[in-house]
Amino acid sequence: MGRVIFHRSFVVGLLGLILVLLVSLPLYHPSTYVLVLLTAIFMYIVLTLSWVIFSGPTGYISLASAAFFGVGIYTSAVFGKVISLPLVIGIGALASFFLALLVGALTLRLRGIYFSIFTFGLVVLIQQLLLWWEVVKMHTRGRFVIVVNNTTIYYVMLIILVVLMFTTYLIRRSKYGLALQSIGEDEEAAAHSGINTTVLKTITFAISAFFTGAAGSIMATRWTYIDPYIAFNPLFSFLPVLMAIFGGIGHLFGPVLGATIFGYLEEVLITKFPYYYMLIFGTILVIAILYLPGGLVGLMQKWQKGDLAGQHGNS
Amino acid sequence: MGMTVLNVVISGLLMGGIYALIAMGLSLQYGVGRVFNISHGEFIMVGAFFTWALFSAFGVNPLVSLVIVGPVTFIIGFVLYRTIFSRLRIKSPSPAAFEGSSMLAAFGILFIIQNIVLAIWGANIRGYTYLATGVNFGGAVFAANRLVTLSFAIMIGLAFYIFLARTRLGKAIRAAAQDPVTAGLMGININLVLALCFGFGALMAGLAGTLVSMCYSVDATMGLGYTIIAIIVVVLGGLGSIPGSFFGGFILGLIGSIVTYIEPGLSLAAYYGIFMLLLIVRPAGILGR
Numbered sequence: 001m002g003r004v005i006f007h008r009s010f011v012v013g014l015l016g017l018i019l020v021l022l023v024s025l026p027l028y029h030p031s032t033y034v035l036v037l038l039t040a041i042f043m044y045i046v047l048t049l050s051w052v053i054f055s056g057p058t059g060y061i062s063l064a065s066a067a068f069f070g071v072g073i074y075t076s077a078v079f080g081k082v083i084s085l086p087l088v089i090g091i092g093a094l095a096s097f098f099l100a101l102l103v104g105a106l107t108l109r110l111r112g113i114y115f116s117i118f119t120f121g122l123v124v125l126i127q128q129l130l131l132w133w134e135v136v137k138m139h140t141r142g143r144f145v146i147v148v149n150n151t152t153i154y155y156v157m158l159i160i161l162v163v164l165m166f167t168t169y170l171i172r173r174s175k176y177g178l179a180l181q182s183i184g185e186d187e188e189a190a191a192h193s194g195i196n197t198t199v200l201k202t203i204t205f206a207i208s209a210f211f212t213g214a215a216g217s218i219m220a221t222r223w224t225y226i227d228p229y230i231a232f233n234p235l236f237s238f239l240p241v242l243m244a245i246f247g248g249i250g251h252l253f254g255p256v257l258g259a260t261i262f263g264y265l266e267e268v269l270i271t272k273f274p275y276y277y278m279l280i281f282g283t284i285l286v287i288a289i290l291y292l293p294g295g296l297v298g299l300m301q302k303w304q305k306g307d308l309a310g311q312h313g314n315s
Numbered sequence: 316m317g318m319t320v321l322n323v324v325i326s327g328l329l330m331g332g333i334y335a336l337i338a339m340g341l342s343l344q345y346g347v348g349r350v351f352n353i354s355h356g357e358f359i360m361v362g363a364f365f366t367w368a369l370f371s372a373f374g375v376n377p378l379v380s381l382v383i384v385g386p387v388t389f390i391i392g393f394v395l396y397r398t399i400f401s402r403l404r405i406k407s408p409s410p411a412a413f414e415g416s417s418m419l420a421a422f423g424i425l426f427i428i429q430n431i432v433l434a435i436w437g438a439n440i441r442g443y444t445y446l447a448t449g450v451n452f453g454g455a456v457f458a459a460n461r462l463v464t465l466s467f468a469i470m471i472g473l474a475f476y477i478f479l480a481r482t483r484l485g486k487a488i489r490a491a492a493q494d495p496v497t498a499g500l501m502g503i504n505i506n507l508v509l510a511l512c513f514g515f516g517a518l519m520a521g522l523a524g525t526l527v528s529m530c531y532s533v534d535a536t537m538g539l540g541y542t543i544i545a546i547i548v549v550v551l552g553g554l555g556s557i558p559g560s561f562f563g564g565f566i567l568g569l570i571g572s573i574v575t576y577i578e579p580g581l582s583l584a585a586y587y588g589i590f591m592l593l594l595i596v597r598p599a600g601i602l603g604r
Contacts, residue, residue, distance in 0.1 A: 124587055132580040281423075286424065
């Protein structure tokens with residue numbers, strides 16, 4: 001027991017230390033590169049963790065991340081010049097939230113693979129409709145986004161990340177998280193034991209979209225120019241899935257680890273070797289699915305257990 | 316008015332031939348093998364690139380390339396199934412879990428194939444001219460290559476249907492589609508049959524790619540668009556129904572050509588709109604069981 005408590009307080013302390021370092025980082029005048037890199041990593045963690053909130057416990061593989069991300073981006077592009085930044089992010093997050101409520105309500109009957117296809121269709125449907133609207137009706141393509149300085153973007157993304165991690169932690173610990181887990185195990189049984197599966201799924205899906213939308217609204221300000229292809233890039237639907245699976249869905253730190261590694265790799269590799277980066281990406285995805293069912297965290301836990309078993313064997 | 320209707324119908328059928336072929340391939344992979352192959356379009360892209368490369372480097376006739384591209388894509392598909400998907404199938408606790416993990420593995424394959432092609436041939440749009448002369452068809456003029464494409468698509472589709480209906484292997488495939496466990500008990504080597512199905516699916520995609528390259532330009536990112544169309548047709552025609560996919564392809568081709576006639580910018584959006592509506596209203600498909 002003592003070891004477990006030590007373990008937990010150690011983790012909390014470590015997290016607090018990391019948080020203090022990250023919050024105070026801009027005071028040391030780091031280079032733009034460091035700030036931008038960290039912001040990108042935070043963004044990937046937010047996208048991955050939001051995906052895991054819903055798809056992790058329920059087992060429904062959502063490919064709608066890019067749709068919610070894009071809604072956030074477009075909100076920022078449309079309202080960024082008229083209203084203040086916090087309000088823009090709030091609207092972006094809420095717009096994604098309500099879109100997810102609508103989609104959730106529509107797709108309740110779909111299970112397994114059909115849900116995935118539907119959510120992916122959503123990304124391209126919005127992308128194509130927007131493109132048509134801009135090109136045919138407005139005779140323009142794309143929009144300029146108001147620029148915000150890098151430190152502000154960094155802090156906003158950090159705040160979204162911290163709130164998201166705290167939310168994820170609370171959900172996992174609560175009765176509500178247990179109910180979600182039981183939907184993933186056996187949806188029929190969950191429904192029979194009195195869980196309103198439809199409402200629960202829809203709300204969780206919307207919460208996950210809320211954070212993705214918020215991340216989109218702030219990231220848009222870094223890109224200065226966006227169009228439907230940039231904002232609704234299907235890659236933002238695939239990347240969170242890969243990062244989560246690679247890191248491990250079963251534990252809160254799995255997605256964080258996966259997103260950090262891939263976020264860093266991308267920044268380092270994509271400008272120099274774009275094709276090889278994507279090639280590595282695909283290869284790791286296949287290997288992770290074949291050989292790492294629990295992801296990196298699962299692998300670590302296995303090692304730890306192996307060690308413990310070894311100790312028991314000795315004693 | 317009569318002219319425009321004829322024009323729209325014929326161009327719909329011309330597009331529909333390719334859609335039908337692509338969808339039949341995916342139907343084999345998903346309907347029988349339960350592999351939701353998101354990388355299906357990449358085999359079309361590989362077929363198209365091979366044909367272009369053979370034509371521009373050695374002047375090989377695209378119709379001759381069909382004989383080369385077919386076996387190549389078949390082998391790639393067969394090996395991928397044997398190395399990745401059969402292992403996943405054995406390890407997955409339930410069919411639903413297999414569908415999910417095989418879809419994700421197919422995503423990985425999509426990125427691998429696409430980026431190998433990008434690394435070899437780059438991101439440029441390629442194309443060649445083959446039989447581009449106009450053919451007058453009751454007043455509507457179409458390029459000869461599109462008519463060749465349509466007739467080959469129908470021939471390949473029919474040949475495959477006869478193969479499934481008449482041969483012993485075809486019977487084994489149909490048995491595996493209906494009930495893999497019982498088929499296994501009846502002495503069918505289910506792992507081999509599923510790998511063959513995946514190979515045949517890749518083969519149909521490769522052949523479709525060769526046909527596509529005769530009429531349209533080729534680039535490394537063209538695959539996903541065709542994959543989506545194949546998914547729509549397979550759902551439209553009913554999962555696992557080969558004739559359903561064949562006719563579904565032509566129906567989608569017609570819908571596409573009607574929408575393109577009314578509002579060109581919305582054809583892709585219309586495909587998705589119809590598809591999402593169909594998923595909600597009738598997930599079993601129009602011709603589904």
